[in-house]
Amino acid sequence: MSKFNLYNTEMEKKVEVLVCYGTLCHLMGGSDLQLLGELLPLDLQGKVDLKGAPCLNFCNEVDNGKPPFAVVNGRKIEQATVKKLIQEIRVELEKK
Template sequence: MSKVHVKICVGTTCFVMGASELQDLEKFLPDDLKDKVEISGAACLGLCRDENYGEAPFVTVDGEPLSNATVNAIVDKIREKL
């Protein structure tokens, strides 16, 4: 099975708005997801400059932008993708 790719924005806006906590996402993933997800950091994804996308912090899950990202919201989105 291919992995779900999660990109965590570590640009300034997202970092200040809480992405720093998301850096530990890997630790908080439920055990059944740990080997199904690939996590990487990304410089500003450009979403913070586009008012269509809501509030920082942003991540993308398989390319789909998620605003106001929290660990729970990311996990839900990952489950949707699997």
């Protein structure tokens, strides 16, 4: 490792959060999830890669649970809230 490597390589593996922006999710509280980027606690900032998706198509199957939906590192989260997503992000970070 070069002695000039100032960046922690572990840091670069960000937690991927995909928020559904479909109609149903938006109505059922998903509109709040747009604010996730701003509401992240200080220690999580820079560790999350927040993205939107047109419609994740979870709402068409009852078994998937209730909207709004989000995906954290590939895991589907039902009834997502900002609080719940932050918890899930912490779970993902602890896994490493």
